[in-house]
Each structure stands twice: as structure tokens, then as C-alpha cells.
Amino acid sequence: MNTATMPGPTPPLHSLRPLRRRHFNRLFAAVYASAILSLFYHHILKLLHSTTLVSFFMSFLLFISDVVLAYMWSTTQAFRMNPVHRQAFPENLQKVLDRKDFPAMDIFICTADPYKEPPINVVNTALSVMAYDYPTEKLSVYVSDDGGSELTMFAFMEAAKFGKQWVPFCRENNITDRCPDAFFTSNYALTPNTTEIKMMYESMKMKVEGAVEKGKVNDEYICSEEERQVLSQYRTKDFTRQNHPSLIQVLLNSKEDVDNTGSPMPNLIYVSREKSTSAAHHFKAGALNALLRVSASMTNSPIILTLDCDMYSNDPLTAKRVLCYLPNRSNRPNCGYVQFPQRYHGLNNADIYAGEHKRLFLANPIGMDGLNGPSYVGTGCFFRRRVFFGAPSSFVEPEIPDLAPDHIVDKPINGREVLSLAHHVAGCNYENWTNWGSKIGFRYGSLVEDYYTGYRLQCEGWQSIFCDPSRPAFLGDVPITLIDVLNQTKRWSVGLLEVGFSKYSPSTFGVRAMGVLMAQSYAHYAFWAIWCFPVTVYAVLPSLTLLRGIPIFPKMGFRYGSLVEDYYTGYRLQCEGWQSIFCDPSRPAFLGSVPISFNDALNQNKRWYVGLLEMGFCRYSPLTFGIRAMGILMAQSYAYYAFSAIWSLPITVYAFLPSLALLQGIPFFLR
Ligand SMILES: O=c1ccn([C@@H]2O[C@H](COP(=O)(O)OP(=O)(O)O[C@H]3O[C@H](CO)[C@@H](O)[C@H](O)[C@H]3O)[C@@H](O)[C@H]2O)c(=O)[nH]1
Numbered sequence: 104m105n106t107a108t109m110p111g112p113t114p115p116l117h118s119l120r121p122l123r124r125r126h127f128n129r130l131f132a133a134v135y136a137s138a139i140l141s142l143f144y145h146h147i148l149k150l151l152h153s154t155t156l157v158s159f160f161m162s163f164l165l166f167i168s169d170v171v172l173a174y175m176w177s178t179t180q181a182f183r184m185n186p187v188h189r190q191a192f193p194e195n196l197q198k199v200l201d202r203k204d205f206p207a208m209d210i211f212i213c214t215a216d217p218y219k220e221p222p223i224n225v226v227n228t229a230l231s232v233m234a235y236d237y238p239t240e241k242l243s244v245y246v247s248d249d250g251g252s253e254l255t256m257f258a259f260m261e262a263a264k265f266g267k268q269w270v271p272f273c274r275e276n277n278i279t280d281r282c283p284d285a286f287f288t289s290n291y292a293l294t295p296n297t298t299e300i301k302m303m304y305e306s307m308k309m310k311v312e313g314a315v316e317k318g319k320v321n322d323e324y325i326c327s328e329e330e331r332q333v334l335s336q337y338r339t340k341d342f343t344r345q346n347h348p349s350l351i352q353v354l355l356n357s358k359e360d361v362d363n364t365g366s367p368m369p370n371l372i373y374v375s376r377e378k379s380t381s382a383a384h385h386f387k388a389g390a391l392n393a394l395l396r397v398s399a400s401m402t403n404s405p406i407i408l409t410l411d412c413d414m415y416s417n418d419p420l421t422a423k424r425v426l427c428y429l430p431n432r433s434n435r436p437n438c439g440y441v442q443f444p445q446r447y448h449g450l451n452n453a454d455i456y457a458g459e460h461k462r463l464f465l466a467n468p469i470g471m472d473g474l475n476g477p478s479y480v481g482t483g484c485f486f487r488r489r490v491f492f493g494a495p496s497s498f499v500e501p502e503i504p505d506l507a508p509d510h511i512v513d514k515p516i517n518g519r520e521v522l523s524l525a526h527h528v529a530g531c532n533y534e535n536w537t538n539w540g541s542k543i544g545f546r547y548g549s550l551v552e553d554y555y556t557g558y559r560l561q562c563e564g565w566q567s568i569f570c571d572p573s574r575p576a577f578l579g580d581v582p583i584t585l586i587d588v589l590n591q592t593k594r595w596s597v598g599l600l601e602v603g604f605s606k607y608s609p610s611t612f613g614v615r616a617m618g619v620l621m622a623q624s625y626a627h628y629a630f631w632a633i634w635c636f637p638v639t640v641y642a643v644l645p646s647l648t649l650l651r652g653i654p655i656f657p658k659m660g661f662r663y664g665s666l667v668e669d670y671y672t673g674y675r676l677q678c679e680g681w682q683s684i685f686c687d688p689s690r691p692a693f694l695g696s697v698p699i700s701f702n703d704a705l706n707q708n709k710r711w712y713v714g715l716l717e718m719g720f721c722r723y724s725p726l727t728f729g730i731r732a733m734g735i736l737m738a739q740s741y742a743y744y745a746f747s748a749i750w751s752l753p754i755t756v757y758a759f760l761p762s763l764a765l766l767q768g769i770p771f772f773l774r
């Protein structure tokens with residue numbers, strides 16, 4: 104029975120708390136902005152007063168560098184204006200929603216190359232989500248294989264068998280690490296049960312890795328005529344990864360397949376979209392759009408999770424956590440997706456290479472979450488299927504009505520009718536003359552389809568939510584070799600610049616569509632690559648100018664002397680070892696005039712004090728340099744003057760504090 108219909112207060116599903124530091128951040132931004140303005144004032148003076156071409160050029164480079172730095176700083180401020188902290192309470196879900204009313208979920212896992220992305224890891228990712236703490240018959244896992252490889256297909260045929268043991272094993276033993284590899288490398292309890300399942304896992308792993316090593320599936324591993332037929336599709340003439348027909352295989356069907364306890368299994372569907380060297384395939388965005396359509400023809404679940412093949416689920420509660428927000432339970436009426444941060448396993452604690460991208464994936468999203476919601480980062484993101492079909496208020500109809508997000512599929516997923524539609528929509532020419540990639544689905548036009556798609560969705564008016572539970576929901580691999588990191592950085596920079604300089608640039612189109620602060624956040628990423636300019640200039644220019652003896656930074660006045668040149672000069676002479684004599688005859692040898700107006704006296708005092716303090720705190724301070732140079736007594740005499748300004752502290756305190764204390768009745772002096 105659904106308790107939500109019973110009277111009484113419903114327990115909260117989530118909470119939202121703005122962080123107190125936002126006040127400080129705003130104040131700091133104001134102060135910092137004025138400092139930047141005065142820096143620019145200095146720069147402009149410097150430019151106007153430069154005498155030679157070389158010094159003008161240097162000043163100009165520094166000026167441009169600082170302009171870039173200031174611009175990037177200004178974009179980061181959008182993240183700091185209103186950071187928020189969110190919490191979900193999945194434990195309250197059962198009081199609000201009956202398990203049978205949980206929405207179905209389609210989970211998309213992309214893989215592209217069996218050699219760079221070992222199939223056994225992809226299988227681990229898939230198993231970790233198939234074992235979600237969620238009604239299994241409502242989960243459908245779709246694997247997109249852009250590598251078009253029999254190795255991946257074989258790995259998933261094995262995974263379908265192993266899953267029938269693994270899913271109930273996790274459920275019955277209430278395992279938290281539902282990614283098999285993570286579980287077997289953790290400190291798990293050794294029972295006959297775990298030893299048995301570990302052996303099954305190891306045997307699957309051996310077969311899959313053995314096949315990858317050989318580059319083809321061994322005949323002895325193929326256990327049925329059906330499997331042989333499936334694999335033979337990859338062995339036809341002219342079959343290459345860039346050129347092959349669409350391959351769709353229902354490996355598990357929740358209506359028919361049961362696990363070893365008799366409970367239904369999730370759907371598991373392998374998809375390798377049609378590829379042809381003459382048709383654009385749009386990389387991952389293309390793969391995701393093919394999955395959007397294939398899944399629409401088979402299950403059409405209202406909620407979609409996208410995952411990179413290396414990002415396994417680290418928390419079985421995640422799907423339930425999402426229900427605390429989606430489809431319509433958040434404070435955001437147009438919430439289109441819930442983004443979890445990218446977290447990684449296998450980094451050392453200090454993460455000395457900053458591979459975790461904490462700013463990108465943790466610090467900045469809480470700032471965007473306080474505005475209209477975080478950007479989409481390609482993985483660990485739960486979407487409402489509806490977001491891919493136009494703005495919240497204007498639905499864009501797909502060309503086949505059966506692909507629309509509200510269409511209910513009531514035919515068996517491995518029936519002829521469904522499969523023929525699925526193959527049709529997985530075709531490489533299917534998207535020609537349609538809205539896919541522009542108004543429908545994941546957007547084409549940038550190498551970073553995730554950023555671009557999230558950006559365009561938010562421009563349409565969709566909002567999002569950032570969900571960062573203390574136990575990471577997903578864990579992925581971080582690139583560890585220099586070449587991989589460079590490649591990734593290059594791909595990201597180019598992709599982001601493509602958006603920055605397109606007609607949908609955040610600084611033009613974006614500002615109008617989503618307001619200044621959100622647009623600034625997106626601009627921060629779009630123009631991420633321009634950091635390289637100031638970084639290069641500041642890395643190289645100072646050393647070059649030093650070699651040429653050209654001063655480029657403003658001079659600090661007090662280094663060169665003191666306002667009280669008399670005191671300072673005498674002091675330095677005595678430090679050098681000169682001595683002196685005091686002569687005070689009874690008739691004054693000289694007479695001067697004394698300042699008599701209050702203002703003149705104040706001015707003189709101020710000048711003296713500042714000059715003396717300059718001395719007291721410079722590197723020739725009587726307290727340090729002086730003691731070594733002239734002995735303690737002489738140094739003390741000079742220190743007496745150098746620090747004469749600090750009299751002001753006790754004088755002020757003794758002037759005010761006793762009266763204040765008296766007024767407040769606080770006893771102050773000894774009785
Ligand atoms: O033609 C392609 C290329 C890639 N992929 C898959 O896309 C995912 C991400 O690709 P990867 O090479 O690992 O890129 P990363 O830079 O590590 O990924 C980050 O950046 C990508 C581009 O912005 C996003 O798609 C990812 O979600 C995000 O994690 C992987 O699962 C690939 O298998 C495909 O399916 N088809």
C-alpha cells in the first residue's frame with residue numbers, strides 16, 4: 104500500500120543548505136576586483152610611459168596575461184557566489200513511494216575499443232549497475248560497442264551467465280561493493296559461498312582476457328550453436344570496426360530470464376550501431392543517440408543513466424537516491440538531470456598530479472548547483488528521457504512517434520517487430536534530415552559532447568541537480584600516462600574552444616539564454632584553454648628580462664631607504680663601524696624652529712614614525728642586522744627609535760579600556 108496517500112507529514116527526501124562562505128566570497132570578490140582595477144591602472148601607466156620598443160612589448164605581454172587571468176578569475180566568481188550543500192534521504196523513499204511504482208531505468212554504457220578498454224572492465228561496470236538495490240525487472244542495461252568487436256560481445260555473453268549468480272549473491276549478502284572486481288580485491292568475509300562465486304568470476308575473467316589476448320574467441324569457449332551464430336556475424340567478409348551492419352543482441356530479458364533464485368534478471372542488451380566509412384558517426388554523442396533510439400524501441404524508460412565503460416557503481420543505493428529528486432520531487436520544477444561527480448579509484452591520497460580534478464568535478468558544481476544546476480560531465484548522470492526532446496515548454500516530436508518519451512512499449516523486446524525497429528534506428532544513415540544531434544538527443548558539434556549537451560539543455564531552460572554523497576556513487580579510472588593525459592587535455596581544450604567560438608558561445612548566446620552567472624560558469628570551461636597564454640608568459644618572460652636586466656615589476660619604495668634619512672644614514676654608518684661624539688656646550692650651538700600648528704606636528708610625527716618603522720621592519724632592522732653589526736646596547740638604542748610608533752598601542756588601550764571596563768562594571772585593576 105502506498106503510504107504517501109495516508110494523512111500525516113511526509114518525511115523529507117532531500118535537503119538544501121546554502122553555504123555560509125558565500126557571504127565571505129562575495130565580499131572577497133569585491134575587494135579583489137578593486138585590486139585588479141588598480142593593477143590595470145598601473146599597467147596602463149607603464150604602457151604609456153614605456154620608452155623603448157622592447158619594454159613596450161614586455162609591458163604589453165604582461166598586460167594581456169593579466170587581462171586573461173582577470174577574465175578567468177571573473178568567470179570563477181560565478182561558482183563562488185552561491186555554493187550549496189544537498190543531501191538525499193533514500194531511507195525515507197519507501198514511506199513516499201511504493202516499490203512497484205519505481206520508474207524504470209535505462210542504463211547506457213559506452214565502450215569503443217576492446218584493447219584500450221578491456222571488456223572485463225566493461226563487464227564489471229555493467230554488473231555493478233545490474234546489481235543495484237532496485238527492482239531488477241525495471242533495470243535495462245544497454246552496452247554500446249563502438250569497437251564493433253566480438254571480444255566485447257563474448258564478454259557480455261559470459262557476463263549474462265555470471266550475472267545470474269552475482270546479482271542474487273549481492274542482494275542476499277547485502278554487499279556494498281557490487282562491482283565484482285572491487286569486491287574481490289576488498290577485505291571480504293571468506294565463506295564457502297564467496298569462495299565459490301570468486302571461482303566463477305575468475306573463470307569468466309580468464310576466458311574473457313584469454314580471448315582479448317588472442318584477438319579472437321576460442322572455439323572451446325563457445326558453448327552453444329546460438330553463441331556460434333552470434334559471433335559469426337563478426338566474421339563476415341568486409342567486417343571492420345569502421346564498416347559493419349548494426350548488431351543488436353538481447354542477452355538477458357527480464358520477462359524470461361531469472362537468476363539462480365528464480366527472481367527476474369535485468370534486461371541486458373548489446374548494441375553496436377551500424378558504421379560506414381562514408382557516414383559521420385559523431386563519436387560518443389552518436390553512440391548515445393543510437394542507444395536513445397534503440398532503448399526507446401525496446402523499453403523506453405523515463406529515466407536514463409549514462410556511464411563511461413570505466414565508471415563502475417560504488418554504491419547500490421544510488422538509483423534510489425536519484426528518485427529523491429527525479430522525476431518531479433526536487434525544488435527545481437524543470438529539473439532534467441542529476442549529475443554525480445566523477446571520482447576515481449587508484450589515486451594516491453595526496454594526488455600529487457591533481458588527477459582528481461577536484462575543482463572541475465567537486466568544487467565548481469556546488470556553485471552551479473546554487474544557480475541553475477551543474478553541467479553534464481558525460482558519466483554518472485541520470486536524465487529524464489524527456490530532456491532530449493526539446494525545451495520544458497516546447498516538445499520536439501521525433502520523426503517516428505514510437506521514439507517519443509511518453510510512448511509505452513508493450514511488445515516483447517526480442518520480438519521481430521521490436522528488433523526490426525531497433526536495427527532501423529541504429530542505422531548509420533538514419534539521422535540524415537532529422538533533428539538528432541541538433542534539437543533532439545545528445546548534441547553534435549563539439550569533441551566534448553557532454554559539456555555541450557548539458558549546456559544546450561540548460562540554455563533551453565532545463566535545470567539540474569548535483570548529488571555528491573559521502574560514499575562516492577561511481578568510481579572510474581584516471582588517465583595515468585603522460586601521453587594519455589596530454590591527449591585528454593588536448594581533446595577537452597579543443598572541444599571546449601569549439602563551443603566557446605561557436606554561434607552558441609556562452610559569452611553571447613549563453614548570456615541571453617541563461618543569465619550572466621550561469622553563462623560565466625560555462626564560459627569558464629569554454630575558454631579553459633586560454634590559461635596557457637598567461638602561464639607561458641609568466642613562466643618565460645621574467646627569466647628573460649632578468650637576463651637582460653630589464654625591470655618588469657613595480658619597485659617597492661622602502662627597500663631603497665627610509666623617510667628618516669638622517670636616522671637611517673647614521674644607523675647604517677655606525678653599523679659599518681663608524682663611531683661618533685656628542686657635543687652639548689652650555690650656549691646652544693644652533694637654534695631652529697619647531698612646528699607649531701597641530702597639523703604640522705601631526706605630519707612630522709607621522710613621517711617620523713613611518714620612516715622609523717620602515718627601518719624597524721626592513722632587513723637592516725636594529726633587532727636583527729643591528730645586533731650583529733653593533734652589539735646589543737647600541738642596537739637597543741636604535742630599536743628604541745625604530746619602534747617608537749608602537750607606544751601608540753598601550754597608550755590607546757590604557758586611554759580607553761579602563762573607562763569602558765568601568766562603564767561595564769568589569770573590575771580591571773588590582774584591588
Ligand atoms: O567514438 C567513441 C569515443 C568514445 N566513446 C566512449 O566514451 C567514453 C569516454 O571516452 P574517453 O576516451 O574515456 O574520454 P575521457 O576524456 O576519459 O572522458 C571524459 O570526457 C568525455 C568527452 O567530454 C566524456 O564523454 C566522458 O564522459 C568524460 O568522462 C568511453 O566510455 C568511450 O568508450 C564511444 O563510445 N565512442
Ligand SMILES: [Mn+2]
Binds near residue numbers: 411
Ligand atoms: Mn575515460
